[in-house]
Amino acid sequence: MGINGAGKTTLVKLLTRLYDPQEGRVTLDGTDLRDFDPSEYRAQIGVVLQDFTRYQLSARENITLGLIGANHREERLHQAAQQAGASALIEGLPDGWDTLLGRQFHVRGQDLSGGQWQRIALARALYRDAPVLLLDEPTAALDAETEAELFAKYRDLTRGKTTLLITHRFNTVRLADRIIVLEGGQVIEDGTHAELLRLGGRYTEMYAVQAGAGRFRRAGLAGRS
Numbered sequence: 693m694g695i696n697g698a699g700k701t702t703l704v705k706l707l708t709r710l711y712d713p714q715e716g717r718v719t720l721d722g723t724d725l726r727d728f729d730p731s732e733y734r735a736q737i738g739v740v741l742q743d744f745t746r747y748q749l750s751a752r753e754n755i756t757l758g759l760i761g762a763n764h765r766e767e768r769l770h771q772a773a774q775q776a777g778a779s780a781l782i783e784g785l786p787d788g789w790d791t792l793l794g795r796q797f798h799v800r801g802q803d804l805s806g807g808q809w810q811r812i813a814l815a816r817a818l819y820r821d822a823p824v825l826l827l828d829e830p831t832a833a834l835d836a837e838t839e840a841e842l843f844a845k846y847r848d849l850t851r852g853k854t855t856l857l858i859t860h861r862f863n864t865v866r867l868a869d870r871i872i873v874l875e876g877g878q879v880i881e882d883g884t885h886a887e888l889l890r891l892g893g894r895y896t897e898m899y900a901v902q903a904g905a906g907r908f909r910r911a912g913l914a915g916r917s
Contacts, residue, residue, distance in 0.1 A: 693858075693865055693895065694874035700858045701742060703874070704826050707856070708739055738817035739826040746809050748794035748801065751782045758816035768819060775849050776815035781808055818849070825855045831864070862902050871895065 694700050705711045706718050709725055717724045725733065738758070747754045755769060755778075773779045785791035785802055793812070795801040804812070814830050847867070859865050866885040873881035873888070873895050881888055881895050888895035 693860070693871060693898065695898075698874040699877040700874055701828055702877075704739070704741065704828050704856070704858065707826060708734065708737055736822055737824045737826060738820040738822040740810075740813050740817045740828060740830045742828045744810070744813040746794060746804075748792070748796040750790050750792055751785060751812070752789040754793055754812050755815045755819050758818075758820040768821065772815045772819035772821075775818050776811050778808075778811040778815045781811060823853055825850060825853045827855065828858045829860070830857070831859075831861070860902075862899055 702711065706713060707725075709730060712726060717726070719725065720728070720733075747757060749757075752769070755772060756764060758772075770779070773782055781804075782789055782791075792798055792801040793804060795803055810830065814827075817825065817827075857864070857868065865871055869884070871881075871883060871885060871888055872879055873893075875894060881891060881893055883891065889899065
């Protein structure tokens with residue numbers, strides 16, 4: 693967690709070797725990431741970035757691109773879509789899995805909302821079935837109901853994986869085994885939700901602001917009813 697500009701997305705891009713550090717190094721079990729074969733290293737990671745690509749291809753291709761060069765796994769494809777909350781969306785498209793997404797190449801292409809594209813991107817990362825999952829604001833464009841449904845099954849969705857989740861939403865982050873707070877590119881706090889609240893530092897300040905905003909919104913809605 694951290695405010696905008698704290699370095700959260702930069703950290704994910706360093707971990708995936710989309711960036712290499714200009715100073716210092718990033719290591720895995722003490723070995724510099726630059727010493728690993730990039731293809732073999734990245735095969736161990738599934739990732740959803742904030743600026744994920746909206747492929748102007750079919751729904752099926754959009755998800756199976758998560759594992760290029762591998763034998764197609766139909767069962768895994770449907771499982772990934774279900775886990776990401778995208779099954780009903782895809783089945784409701786005019787041509788189902790074969791529907792062309794986006795209108796860049798054809799006027800009959802099916803355009804999607806930001807939240808729908810985000811579910812497709814999450815399904816693509818899950819189809820990869822990698823042991824490490826990096827999620828950078830994976831539900832930012834989802835409505836509150838869909839987000840709550842997704843994270844209600846979050847533990848099952850990531851079972852057996854090491855997951856790094858970047859989020860600003862405290863109803864999500866409190867599920868984490870370990871919470872790291874970044875500020876100015878530095879780790880300033882590290883602990884569980886309960887530990888960081890007891891600490892009374894930056895995490896507590898951010899939590900109080902969001903909780904206060906939530907109470908304000910609920911009060912406003914109640915006042916108009």
